[in-house]
Amino acid sequence: MAEVTIVGVIGTGQIGSRMARRLLRAGLRVVIHDSDPVAMEGVTGVQQVDSAAAVARDCDLIIICVTDHHAVRDVVMGEEGILEAVLPKHLVIDTTTSTPATTREVAAALRERGADLVDAPVSRGVPAAENGTLSIMLGGHKASRERAWPVLEKLGTDIILTGEVGTGHIAKAMNMMVMAVNFTATMELMHVADSLGIPRETSIAHFAAGPGRSFVLDHHWPRYILPATYNSGFTLGLMWKDLRIASKIAADSGQVPLLGERVTSLYRWAATAGMAEADNTRLVEFTDQIHGLTQSARPGASSQYVLECLDQALFAAVYLGTLEALAVARAAGLESEQLLAVLNVSSGGSTVSKGMHDGYGNLELLYANVRKVTLMAIERGDPCFVMSLVPQILAMGLRELPRAASDDVIIDFMQRRMGKGDHSQGSGGESG
Structure with missing residues (x-):
């Protein structure tokens, strides 16, 4: 499997913005989108795009870090969402605190197109996001978890495997x-x-x-x-x-x-x-x-x-x-x-x-x-x-x-x- 060199981050609030900076410092190219353009202003050195679909057009691996399960569904399945540009090569890592029902629904929609999703919500807060010491709860198919792992290791120090998709949430x-x-x-x-x-x-x-x-x-x-x-x-x-x-x-x-x-x-x-x-x-x-x-x-x-x-x-x-x-x-x-x-x-x-x-x-x-x-x-x-x-x-x-x-x-x-x-x-x- 080719090494990941470019990652998309959708949602650049308190946690997502710091994830983007950590990935930049790790030498990756980062593409970001947030529904609030102001939230992207403090993240420098990245490529800013105007939709979740645009992130998917540029990146095979996409991290979602938005407010809740409604926002997750909109980012993936809404207008100009990831589904509009998704290909079998795509893997979505959902770090939002969401519900397993939404996670399974969104994962099923992505899998219909040959793509996949893992849920990887995080804990320990803003200081840990800044320092790359988040704890991460990872659920999903084994192959997709293994693909997500090298990127998640740049964000956290404790990654716990929880089981099938949705169990992380x-x-x-x-x-x-x-x-x-x-x-x-x-x-x-x-x-x-x-x-x-x-x-x-x-x-x-x-x-x-x-x-x-x-x-x-x-x-x-x-x-x-x-x-x-x-x-x-x-x-x-x-x-x-x-x-x-x-x-x-x-x-x-x-x-x-x-x-x-x-x-x-x-x-x-x-x-x-x-x-x-x-x-x-x-x-x-x-x-x-x-x-x-x-x-x-x-x-x-x-x-x-x-x-x-x-x-x-x-x-x-x-x-x-x-x-x-x-x-x-x-x-x-x-x-x-x-x-x-x-x-x-x-x-x-x-x-x-x-x-x-x-x-x-x-x-x-x-x-x-x-x-x-x-x-x-x-x-x-x-x-x-x-x-x-x-x-x-x-x-x-x-x-x-x-x-x-x-x-x-x-x-x-x-x-x-x-x-x-x-x-x-x-x-x-x-x-x-």
Whole structure:
């Protein structure tokens, strides 16, 4: 197979523009198109064209990095789209956070012309796109994955094979849902500590050394939240969009993820309150306003006791959020091993995804600890939007499961409780 020397990039926003620059620095010729001409102005040294079809006329290999699944369909199947110029030699790499239903529809249309598509959504954000250290979730036919690999290696350091076409998008959406649960649970428990007079630096440091440790604890809090920089490069509106895609994948698979839907509602509240263009880490500021930052001079109990209770509550949220995503992924057709591999190199990673939670999964003990924290929050007037669901889910589990159930048993239980529980492949039609 001939070495790729020219690549098209359709969509030159925050991530796509940086992909184009990385490919240029790797010595490739790059052709770009964006529906907004202003978005192309900052990308120098490339050839700019006025349509997706024009990109296809110049390039055999085309990367799509647009806003959502609707935009993907337009780029490929719309007026002046890739299909108008496609030939059997073409390979499309879709890095957009999209839906598997759209991915399969678009891939089928390309295959009718002899071309192909792989889905390769990315994680780790703008800094990783700048540095070529993205994590990439790659789904599609083996030959097409192998053809895409040399180009993707110039963009990322961790490429995880997820399976058939569409599974990359399932993995990306579930990663974002887990990240959101981990982030909001940490934030809400930090607010409880706030209300008891415990400094944020103290509570976050304690959480980061505990069983609920996650990527967002290691990465977002020290870089963007505690120093109040709020500059992760990913907007709250985009996070809400990704969560809506995760919800759609769940719905198409006959599932209703309880924690996933709750965090989606919280992001919707913030986005529609005028924060869609703000950095997603400013959700902390939004909830600061809700909580009013009411603090007492000293906690009613010792700080150490309070922090130990909060530690266990955070673990419970991270644990259930991760297993819930694994249940949705299984129903949608993605194996647990592939999703765990993705989480562990992406923003949804935690002690749970890495299997470092032996001895913490006793449902009865978790329920007792989370209930203490819930009562603590109620006494302080703390509206824990997401954490309030955790004891309810644990209580449901305790009615049906052993006190020390395995992860797989809990995943099966969640899949039954969230929907059909029929292990369907989740390839339902796209509603548009």
